Amino acid sequence: MSSTLFDYLQQQPGMAYTRLYRQPSAVLAVLRRMLPHLAKTIVMALLYMPQPILESDLFAWIRPESQVELDESISTLKRLHIVQVVPEPAAPRAYKLSSSFASSLREALTGQGNHRSFGVPCTTRDPNRMTVEDLDGHARRRWEAILYYMVGSTGKGLGQADIISTGTKSLLEVGQFVTIRNERATITKEGFTFLLQEANAQVWSLLIVYLENALALHMEPVEMLSFLFMLGSLELGMDYSTASLTPTQMTMLDDLNNFGLVYRHADDQSRFYPTRLATTLTSDAGALLATSVKSTPSGPVTTAQAAGAGAGKGYIIVETNHRIYAYTSSLLQIAVLDLFARLKMRFPDMVAGKLTKESVQRAINLGITADQIISYLQTHAHPQMYKHAPPVLPPTVVDQIRLWQIQGDxxxxxxxxxxANFSNFPEYEDVCRYAESLGVLVWKKDEKRCFFVTRIDQVKDYIAKRRLAAQKDVKSGQRVAPKAPGSVAGSSRT
Amino acid sequence: MPPKATRGVLVQCDESIMAIIRKIDEGRNEFIIEDLDSGTCLVKEGKLAELKRRLKEQLKETVREAEDSESE
Incomplete structure (x- = not known):
């Protein structure tokens, strides 16, 4: 998901952004991929504005009922160093676009400048030209080999997949998608979450691990990132010159070739072809290899879209007696099922088996959760299962899988x-409600004035903003909220 | 004073399990950061797997699970 890319970007120092935003292709990719629609609208509004815009003027432009979206957008834009608050300290508060972001975006949109950030097409003709089908095949083979390695089925008698490079293997291990047990790769919870994502999100998850390990690999993260953003702007089926690439980026080409993101002729270092996995990196509609699923039985695990789309994608039938029938001949899909089901029979186009307590708990011991299994079955449910939907899966089976987890876990x-430690109840209550509206609240306890959230950044911003507003009120002597008798500071803990 | 944020893993379970977790944590205080109520506590990040393992050991001693057959 782009949220992991977002997390990664957020950890970068301000300097890295200044360098990254010099590349028009990177700026365009961030705009396209990383920003909520309202944030895009704000960026476009500020793009040609010569002066900073007052906060009050900007906010007047947005409907009051969209406060949550507005907070999210402003917070995202600030975190990615796209807008700056001026002057510092802000009085009155005004916003402007960071200058490098603004000028690169103007260049990208109007096609000015002499940057080579959108790739340099090869001028000489390739004698062994690759077609789009060749590239799709290459991407699919490489990517599937990675997934197949993750489910740990190599040598299980299901068949042999392409060998993946040692670099990729160690990357999967560093990213904790697999752990090595008895010299064999075993999938982890993170790995299974990875499998459940659609291909584009999978690619990014792996690339983030790659970026995080840049320094260990003696590579320059900003150059890597801008290269990835550039790949997202290239055209499928075209070959590009390697002449303008930095040494880091040349090393990357080899790794990306292993991942299936680019293709290179073994004997021709001067050109590379981006594959579909690369050219859709920064688009927000991650359709990717979906087209190839129908044509080959061993299509990649495409998820999300398959849920509603039906025909040709779903392949699993689950019966109320826990038996499952999977209409597939893809080794990868069979191997995934084998993680949590007891497979008994295999036919040319179908495998049959059963969900048993033992098989489900074995998966849970690996760290896979009941919800992940259920969502996998649901996402890949055979169109036949939708005839009586909702619910798609038999409720007894779903409950039983959950129950098995509780028993094991x-x-x-x-x-x-x-x-915790809110100074008064209204503050606690208000912040808690805000967290709930964001969908990050897991648990709360009014008596103790504490609650638990899965993500904190936006909540923190909100608390700071609230406090600032409260301080102003006190200073100006207006509307100082009388302290409720019950909410004496310090009584929050028992 | 702004509110305090503590990183960790929120564990929710029923009271009987919580009692065992408390017992495991007793003395060395390796796992629990904050005991929140009878069925909830905050556990140190990265310690969850070990807690689960210790819990399983304890349960094996105290509860005899009905053997589940794989029969059809």
Whole structure:
């Protein structure tokens, strides 16, 4: 998901942004991929504005009922160093676009400048020209080999997949998508979450791990990132020159070739072809390899879209007696099923088996959650299953899978942040409600004035903003909220 | 004073399990950051897997699980 890319970008120092935003292709990709629509609208409004715009003027332009979206947009824009608050300290508060972002975006939109950030097409003709089909095939083979390696089925008698490079293997291990047990790769919870994503999100997840390991690989993260953003702007089926690439980017080409993002002739270092996995990197509609699913039985695990789309995509039938029938001959899909079901029979176009307590708990022991199994079954449900929908899956089976998890695990665990020590109840209540509206609230306890959220950034911003507003009120002597008798500071903990 | 934010894993379970978790944590205080109520606590990040393992050990000693057959 782009949110992981967002997390990665957020950790970068301000300097990195200044360098990244010198590339028009990077700026365009960030605009396209990373920003909510309202944030895009704000950027476009500020793009040709010579002066900073007053906060009050900007906000007057947005409907009051869209406050949550507005907060989110402003917060995103600030975090990505796209807008700046001027002057500092802000009185009155005004916004302007960061200058490098603005000038690169203007260049990107109007086609000015002599940057080579959108790739340099090859001028000489390739004697062994690759077609779009060749490239799709290359991308699919490479990417599937990675997924197949993750489900740990190599050598299980299901068949042999392409060998993946040691670099890719260690990357998967560093990213904790697999752990090595008894010299064999075993999938982890993170790995299964990875499998459940659609291809574009998968690619980004792996690339983030790649970026995070840049320094260990002696590579320059900003150059890598701008190269990835550039790939997103290239055209499928074209070959591009490697002449303008930096040494880091040349090294990347080899790795990206292993991932299936680009194709290179083994004997021709001067050109590369981006594949569909690369050219759709920064588009927000991640259709990717979906087109190839129908044509080959061993299509990649495409998820999300398959849920509603039906025909040709879903392949699993689950019966109320826990038996499952999967109409597939894809080794990858069979291997995934084998993680949590007991498969008994295999036919040329179908496997049959059963969800048993043992098989489900084995998966849970690997760290895969009941919800992940259920969502996998649901996403890949055979169109036949939709005839009586909703619900798509038999409720008894769904409940049973959850029950098995509770038996094996007996607890629910969520990672995140506990917020406590609110100075008064209204503050607690208001912030808590805000967290709930964002959908990050997991648990709360009014008596203790504390609650638990899965993500904290926006909540923190909100608390700071609230406090600032409260301070102003106190200073100007207006509307100082009388303290409720019950909310004496310090009584929040028992 | 702004509110305090503590990073961790929120564990929710029923009271009997919570009692065992408390017992595991007793003494060395390796796992629980904050005991929130009878069925909720905040556990140190990265300690969850070990807690689960210890819990399973404890349960094996105390509860005899009905053997589940794989029969059809």
């Amino acid at each position: 007996r607890m629910e665990a969520n990672s995140g942040f506990l917020l």
